[in-house]
Amino acid sequence: MAASQAVQAKLSFLFKAANTQFASCPELSNFYLHQFQKTADHANVTLADAVQRLCCARCGALFVAGINCKVRVNSIDASKRRKTPASRRCRNHVRITCHACRHPTVMNGSTTTILKAVERPGKGAPLASPVATPPPGPPAGKKKQKKKLDLQAMINQKKVPTQSSFGLDDFLSSL
Template sequence: MAASQAVQAKLSFLFKAANTQFASCPELSNFYLHQFQKTADHANVPLADAVQRLCCARCGALFVAGINCKVRINSIDASKRRKTPGRCRNRVRITCHACRHPTVTNGSTTTLLKAVASPGLSVSVAPPVDVPTGKKTKKKKLDLQAMLNQKKAPSPSSSSFGLDDFLSSL
């Protein structure tokens, strides 16, 4: 059902006002988002999934990870994964700090990831970090010790004062 221009303008204003007021007054931002949700419900305006994931369904708080919500990624067992449509490997759980309401959404599906990685686009994945072996760590340790010993040894050719000399004179 198409919404009237007045309802669309009101929803646009409330959403923009909530985003701009979050830094200065989070309570006012929560109020604007709550009004945004109520207006969308009364006007029977379907909200996009991306917009619904931005705020708490219960109290209207704008989700900012680490500030007012906790984000956790929970993996799905292989037996349950076969039963879910789209075969999601994980679920994203966002817990609001204000009302403790969890919002659970499906993670990325393998078909979505394949669609994103089309032949024209290259998806770069960070190479795995090599775990140093015993010989390498021992060599690094010896190198660091040698550097420290060189720094501690006084150099006769250096006539200028360094930061260590200045601090030791205080």
């Protein structure tokens, strides 16, 4: 069911407010998310899975791994996987436990068909590296040489007497 624009605006405000207030006042953030969930329920708005995964269903806490929740990936035995239809087979479950209310949220991990597509993009094709390699920079020898020249220039500047009679050395020597 489509929500009215007023409900959509309220949901948008509550969600943005919860995200911005999390760092300064987590309790206020939890309150905003709880109100967000209640408003969505009363208006019969179905939230996207990605939005539902961001917060605890019981207390409304915003999930930030390591800060206010614990995330574990539990593998599923192959014998249990075979019992489910091929379109819904998962190799693992992601279990998020809220620190505030200890409520576990269990979500399916990647399906086996998606994992196979990622592992083998084509016959004989090498696996793509998930980590981007940094662009090549100047050779290490030139960096060292530049640092050395910069340090020598700084030392030479310090040796040159300044015309100002009151410098940092004068101040420190007067103490």
